[in-house]
Amino acid sequence: MNTWMLTEAGWSMAWTLVDSGADANFMSHAWASKYFSKAEGKPKVVEAVDNHKIKSYEQQRAAMKIINDEHILQEGFHHFEEADISGYDIILGMPWLEAANPDINWV
Structure with a gap:
């Protein structure tokens, strides 16, 4: 899934995974280093x-x-832990799922 993140370069696309088993939202440290200075x-x-x-x-x-x-x-502000993750730029965990409560079509 692609999401758009407001970065210092403007709206930037991020490859995203929704993970109901994650206790936090995560952002790839490599991706964050590319788009955020602080x-x-x-x-x-x-x-x-x-x-x-x-x-x-x-x-x-x-x-x-x-x-x-x-x-x-869905749109809004969210907190992310920067970590060394691979395969995705963003992992949306339970904090995002609880805030967004999205309708998900599993089929």
Whole structure:
């Protein structure tokens, strides 16, 4: 799924995974370094999908919108833990799912 994130370069597309098993929202550290010069907070230890501990770099607060067929499905500000993740730029976890409560067509 593609989402659009408001970055210092304007609206930038991010390859995104929705993960109901993630206790936080995550942003790839490599992607964040490309689009943001500043971050919030301090590094901390977070739990990865397989229950092992990983270090987050800092946190980002960013505006995000999900667009489907030129219609905005969901938009708002969200917090993300910057971490070394691969395969996706953004992982939307339970904080996003609880805030957005999206209608999901599983078929």
